[in-house]
Amino acid sequence: MNDNRRPTLAAMLWPQQTASRIARFAALAIGGALALALSAKAQVPFYPVPMTLQTLVVLALGAAFGARLAAATVLLYLAEGLMGLQVFAGLSAGPAYMAGPTGGYLLGFLVAAALVGWLAERGWDRSLSRLLAVMVLGHLVIFAFGFAWLAVLVGPEKAWLGGIVPFVAATVLKTLLAWALVAAAWRAVASLRGPAA
Template sequence: MATASVPAFPTRPLVLADLVPAVRARNVVLVALGVLFTALLAQVSVPVPGSPVPVTGQTLAVVLTAASLGPARGVSVQVVYILAALVGLPFYSEASGGWDVVVGATGGYVFGFIPAAYLIGLAARHGADRRFRTSVPLFVAGQAVVFAVGVPWLALATGMSAAQALEAGFYPFILGGLVKAAVAAAVLGGAWRVARHRS
């Protein structure tokens, strides 16, 4: 009697984390790893002269975790990341944490990670992270969401004008954001190619 073959990938949309075997604690472990990964890349920090906002690896971590984990887990990573810093864990740049850091001048960028993670994760759920030509625009858009929250917050927290906030909190980061988008697209595209070859 003939048996139906099982497809290499289920018919429902996937993100990379769905390829991990479904064990009871999988989501908790994946979110915890995402938080630690974001905290690790936050320590890659380069001060920007004249700006309270440093260049960090955080946004790269947001892009990678959101695209790999999907919208729900990606958002969960960023919510837990914020909560961890609120209780004082040194998860932000230069091993900082605490209430003052979370709600300070750069806090808007971190809160912007939440809608950015949702946007990227949702698009990845529909396959937008698998090809360079679709993932780069997605990852640029996701980072734009971070700045859309972070720059007005910076202006309100510091008393800067809109023009000053853009000068201090947006323009110096455009090139880095494009580079991060390209790096993330290359990493995720490579991961999907490896996953396909092993299936």
């Protein structure tokens, strides 16, 4: 089932070998989940939704890992939080936290990581303009899920004012930063591999 997929950043930097495929997958997923947990702690404590660096990390992981590995990484992160590990932005975790105001954003992380990864596997991360479009789309997906769930909890107007408006400027910055980081990583890969890469 060859569907014009191209190697991701992770595959270029750490090529898959049959003997180490599972260990490689697990190591990258664990490392990515740790990055998500750390990015959750870099926060500005807005209410009801804190501002963190997580969306930047989600988009970068999606672009670097591809759909399946990025989705598995976010699922691992969510499972850690569901089990009560302190990986989220707040001081609590578990099912109650995940059903709270940030629940939609957490689900959006999963969908956005998979979507960004799927597009990256099809070469959308190799062009600056398409990569920027992918990062914008990923952020829109996260906000769509976040807004929809928050609107159920507090109503559309409060969800818009508390869950979207305060984050617009920071989201533009994080989108551009994720775009620049992935583009720089591809440039570094190209320089390491030489003209034939």
